[in-house]
Amino acid sequence: MTESQKSQSKAMRLLKGIYDHTRDGSEPILVTELLSETCLTADEAKAGWRYLKDGGLIDTFSIPFRARINGAGIEVIENAQRHPDQPSPSFPSVTYNIVNNTMNVGTALNPLCNRRDQHQP
Numbered sequence: 876m877t878e879s880q881k882s883q884s885k886a887m888r889l890l891k892g893i894y895d896h897t898r899d900g901s902e903p904i905l906v907t908e909l910l911s912e913t914c915l916t917a918d919e920a921k922a923g924w925r926y927l928k929d930g931g932l933i934d935t936f937s938i939p940f941r942a943r944i945n946g947a948g949i950e951v952i953e954n955a956q957r958h959p960d961q962p963s964p965s966f967p968s969v970t971y972n973i974v975n976n977t978m979n980v981g982t983a984l985n986p987l988c989n990r991r992d993q994h995q996p
Contacts (some may be wrong), residue, residue, distance in 0.1 A: 880968040882926065887955075887966050888913045889923035890932055894944045894952045903936050903943040930965055 876884075894910035906920040915923065927933045932948035935941065945951075951963050955971035964977055970972050 877968070883920070883966045884969045885913075885915055885919050886923040886926040886930075887963075887969055887971065889915060889920055890944070890948055891952060891971075892926055893927070893933055894948060897943040897954070898949060901943070903941040905938075906940045906942055923986050932965060 889909065890908060892913045893904060893906070896904045900985070907917050907925045909915070909988075910917060910920060913920065921940055924933070924935075924942055927948070928935050928940065930947075932945065932951060933942040934945045936943075951965050952971075955963050955966075959971045962968060
């Protein structure tokens with residue numbers, strides 16, 4: 876998996892976590908609160924936040940690294956759920972699959988937070 880694919884995969888996992896926590900409310904979430912469920916480090920979550928912010932998929936706030944899903948982000952997640960084997964235009968190198976309520980993005984996420992892909996240079 877290329878570095879670009881890894882970055883997109885991590886950002887997609889973060890977007891799904893933000894979606895799960897903010898889609899039905901108005902309060903944003905601090906992305907570092909999502910570390911255990913997304914299997915990301917704090918630095919990876921912050922990098923993912925920047926990626927999602929630059930892509931226009933989340934609303935951001937004056938407190939750094941707080942986010943709320945917006946319409947574009949909801950559309951990406953829900954379209955990915957409807958078509959899990961097709962990459963999203965916002966994430967062209969990853970696909971989205973749900974197996975036993977565990978989100979798998981491409982081959983990057985192991986349900987047990989296998990971090991092999993995160994420690995390679």
